[in-house]
Amino acid sequence: MAKVILVTPDYHCGVVESAGKWPNLAFVYLAGHLRKAGHEVKIYDAMSKDHNLTQIMEHIKSFEPDVVATTAYTASFPAALEILKETKKYDQDLITVIGGSHVTFEYDVTLSENDYVDYIVRYEGEETFPALLEALAEKQELKTVKGIAFREKDQIIATDQRAFIPNLDNLIPAWDLVDWKDYTFFVYPGSSLAIVSTSRGCMHDCKFCSQQKFWQRSWRARSVESITSEIKYLVKKYKIDVFFISDEYPTSDRERWESMLDKLIEMDLGCVFLMETRVDDILRDEDIMGKYLKAGIIHIYVGIEATDQETLNRFNKGIEADDSKRALDIIHSAGIVTETSFVLGGPEETYESIQKTLAMAKKYNPDFGHFLLLAPWPYADMYDDLKGHIESYDYSKYNLVEPVIKPDAMTTEELFEQVLKCYKSFYYDKIPEWANLEDGFKKDYALHSMRAIMDNSFLKEHVLKFGTMPKMVEDILKDLAGEKVS
Numbered sequence: 001m002a003k004v005i006l007v008t009p010d011y012h013c014g015v016v017e018s019a020g021k022w023p024n025l026a027f028v029y030l031a032g033h034l035r036k037a038g039h040e041v042k043i044y045d046a047m048s049k050d051h052n053l054t055q056i057m058e059h060i061k062s063f064e065p066d067v068v069a070t071t072a073y074t075a076s077f078p079a080a081l082e083i084l085k086e087t088k089k090y091d092q093d094l095i096t097v098i099g100g101s102h103v104t105f106e107y108d109v110t111l112s113e114n115d116y117v118d119y120i121v122r123y124e125g126e127e128t129f130p131a132l133l134e135a136l137a138e139k140q141e142l143k144t145v146k147g148i149a150f151r152e153k154d155q156i157i158a159t160d161q162r163a164f165i166p167n168l169d170n171l172i173p174a175w176d177l178v179d180w181k182d183y184t185f186f187v188y189p190g191s192s193l194a195i196v197s198t199s200r201g202c203m204h205d206c207k208f209c210s211q212q213k214f215w216q217r218s219w220r221a222r223s224v225e226s227i228t229s230e231i232k233y234l235v236k237k238y239k240i241d242v243f244f245i246s247d248e249y250p251t252s253d254r255e256r257w258e259s260m261l262d263k264l265i266e267m268d269l270g271c272v273f274l275m276e277t278r279v280d281d282i283l284r285d286e287d288i289m290g291k292y293l294k295a296g297i298i299h300i301y302v303g304i305e306a307t308d309q310e311t312l313n314r315f316n317k318g319i320e321a322d323d324s325k326r327a328l329d330i331i332h333s334a335g336i337v338t339e340t341s342f343v344l345g346g347p348e349e350t351y352e353s354i355q356k357t358l359a360m361a362k363k364y365n366p367d368f369g370h371f372l373l374l375a376p377w378p379y380a381d382m383y384d385d386l387k388g389h390i391e392s393y394d395y396s397k398y399n400l401v402e403p404v405i406k407p408d409a410m411t412t413e414e415l416f417e418q419v420l421k422c423y424k425s426f427y428y429d430k431i432p433e434w435a436n437l438e439d440g441f442k443k444d445y446a447l448h449s450m451r452a453i454m455d456n457s458f459l460k461e462h463v464l465k466f467g468t469m470p471k472m473v474e475d476i477l478k479d480l481a482g483e484k485v486s
């Protein structure tokens with residue numbers, strides 16, 4: 001038996017943190033499977049606790065682990081490495097492990113450049129991580145463990161990929177190891193926030209997306225019984241009232257999805273859900289959008305990314321430009337909050353094309369719009385098209401808000417300034433619109449969300465640069481910030 005600590009990297013960029021704090025779901029499952037294999041496990045969510053590296057090391061030392069494991073997507077990769085580096089400085093004998101999307105693809109360079117990383121768990125970890133620990137304990141040949149990468153003498157070895165777990169209902173979550181007091185949805189002060197997964201993967205092929213690569217364009221789903229009983233358990237046991245559905249693509253199978261909505265309606269648990277899905281599924285589900293709301297779904301993010309057909313085709317998005325507006329209208333008509341993002345900052349971006357996107361964003365009129373910058377993930381299908389324009393190889397900036405690709409027509413600083421102008425223009429229109437809304441739920445939700453964005457997102461540092469704002473917007477923002485309105 002080993003003592004294993006699972007640590008999230010202390011990475012913050014003001015993107016995901018703006019809505020709330022939620023547990024690391026991958027760790028919840030990993031912990032469940034490691035514990036079943038006989039190990040003692042601690043989930044330590046340093047990111048949600050806002051702990052710095054010194055505090056992280058204090059926690060690691062006090063747990064006295066045998067194994068320190070972390071996870072990373074590309075932007076959090078440098079912070080994850082720091083944890084493993086400090087761990088080895090503290091005690092060379094501790095075993096260091098890292099998993100997640102970035103190292104799954106970049107295992108070779110990760111192991112060659114960072115000798116303090118012992119093992120990489122690639123793709124799904126629930127079966128692979130316990131198998132790795134068993135092989136180490138039994139001194140078995142590591143090459144027989146599927147799904148890992150490691151150094152052997154001067155060589156980097158990557159073993160065969162492990163097959164994805166066929167039945168997701170067999171996953172074992174360790175919800176009892178979650179420090180629930182850390183998690184809340186900022187829009188509803190005092191709420192308890194959980195994240196659940198109803199399916200894994202996506203069979204689509206968007207060129208900028210790392211998810212379809214990680215899941216190799218496969219899609220598996222849990223049964224309605226399994227997911228709804230888990231939701232009920234979390235509501236009853238931990239008083240969870242807000243759920244994020246983590247799936248990239250929960251609605252792929254309409255029959256399963258509608259059955260899930262029916263079951264949630266029947267259970268009437270009094271909790272709400274935030275989710276994302278594809279534009280084409282919203283069009284497909286127009287006739288059951290009322291069920292979405294009745295089941296508790298209050299907020300849907302749809303990936304639009306681009307408003308012109310040429311860019312959508314280049315991204316391989318598989319949707320028609322006109323469909324996006326229709327999908328937003330359908331969600332909106334059902335009384336559900338709409339959110340989407342528009343991707344800017346490709347090599348061919350110009351001042352004119354940004355203005356065009358902004359005008360279309362206003363026309364599409366989602367409740368929340370994000371103007372995100374293209375990030376050149378080193379393993380993405382678009383990488384070759386982008387690599388000649390990359391200005392920074394500091395992965396911590398690959399977070400969709402910091403510009404790392406230089407368009408031909410402007411500098412990265414000018415690009416960032418344009419992005420801020422898009423936010424300013426979009427929300428200066430939105431804020432008075434929200435204030436005048438008659439729909440009590442939406443008005444309240446939108447204004448509280450704006451407050452959360454102002455308090456927690458990367459925009460917080462830049463609001464002052466927006467310059468003079470209309471008096472009405474200034475008053476609403478002051479009111480939201482709890483300041484006296486003149």
Ligand code: SF4
Nearest residue numbers: 202204206209212248
């Ligand atoms: S639909 Fe979403 S998850 Fe699927 S490939 Fe496209 S961006 Fe990725």
